[in-house]
Amino acid sequence: MEDDFKSALALLGGGAVILAGLSGFAYWLFKLFSEKWLTAKFNERLEAYKHQQIKELEEFRFKISGLLDRTTKLYQREFEVLPEAWSKLVIAHATVESVVSALQQHPDLAQMNPNQLEEFIQKSSLNQWQKDELRSSPSKTKYYQTASNWVRMWDAQELCRDYFVYERRNGIFIRNEIKDAFNAISRLMNDALLEYKFELQFGDTDYRNTLERWAERRKFSKQSKQLLDDVEKIVQQRLWDSQDAFAPSP
Numbered sequence: 001m002e003d004d005f006k007s008a009l010a011l012l013g014g015g016a017v018i019l020a021g022l023s024g025f026a027y028w029l030f031k032l033f034s035e036k037w038l039t040a041k042f043n044e045r046l047e048a049y050k051h052q053q054i055k056e057l058e059e060f061r062f063k064i065s066g067l068l069d070r071t072t073k074l075y076q077r078e079f080e081v082l083p084e085a086w087s088k089l090v091i092a093h094a095t096v097e098s099v100v101s102a103l104q105q106h107p108d109l110a111q112m113n114p115n116q117l118e119e120f121i122q123k124s125s126l127n128q129w130q131k132d133e134l135r136s137s138p139s140k141t142k143y144y145q146t147a148s149n150w151v152r153m154w155d156a157q158e159l160c161r162d163y164f165v166y167e168r169r170n171g172i173f174i175r176n177e178i179k180d181a182f183n184a185i186s187r188l189m190n191d192a193l194l195e196y197k198f199e200l201q202f203g204d205t206d207y208r209n210t211l212e213r214w215a216e217r218r219k220f221s222k223q224s225k226q227l228l229d230d231v232e233k234i235v236q237q238r239l240w241d242s243q244d245a246f247a248p249s250p
Contacts, residue, residue: 074173079239081170082178086235088166089182092159093228096189099149099156100196100217106148109140125151146200153197160189178238181231185224192220 109117117140121131130147137143163186171179195216 077173078175081173082235082239085163085167085170085174085182086232088159088163089185089231090228092156092163093185093189093224095152095156095159096193096220097224099152100192100220102214102217104145104149106141106145109144124148125155127151149200153193153200156193157197160186160193175238178231178234181227181234185227185231188216188220188224188227191216 121134126147134140134143199213
């Protein structure tokens with residue numbers, strides 16, 4: 001009986017050992033596969049995260065590249081437009097200043113001999129029909145003064161128009177503060193020229209007194225030159241800033 005009991009205990013002990021071994025093996029298998037599963041999941045999520053980061057980085061680089069490309073093109077266009085607009089404005093201003101000036105000099109055609117007169121008429125800027133009328137006019141000097149004033153006024157008007165059209169076409173590439181300064185000078189030119197044109201057309205029949213008739217021209221004379229000097233500095237600074245922005249680093 002006692003031997004049977006001992007045998008049973010031995011059997012139970014062996015079973016326990018086997019059971020413990022099986023449990024340990026099962027735990028080892030569970031731990032092994034769990035670690036592999038967790039590692040696989042971690043790597044999977046890590047790769048997905050890396051892929052998302054790379055995608056976002058590429059999108060960011062694309063946006064930055066597009067922004068830089070657009071900025072570069074805008075700077076380049078501004079660098080082309082601004083000097084041209086300035087040039088047209090300066091030429092128009094100088095022409096208007098000469099045309100509307102109170103100090104006008106005209107040649108005395110009465111002092112010319114026939115050959116001199118004909119050569120002068122041929123080289124003048126008058127239209128052909130005006131040249132023909134000048135040849136037959138009894139008051140050649142007066143006719144020439146009036147006709148040449150109209151021609152010069154038309155030329156100045158065309159230059160002002162040339163600037164205006166260019167600015168309207170390309171003003172989107174010019175900064176507002178510069179464009180506003182340009183247009184302030186343009187308005188002074190146009191007002192002075194319009195007043196001068198009115199003077200040519202109606203002369204002394206205008207009801208206004210002399211000071212009133214010259215109001216816009218005096219305003220142009222007093223304000224436009226200083227404005228032009230101020231704008232020149234602004235334009236120069238802007239152009240140099242644009243150049244420095246894209247200059248290679250030292």
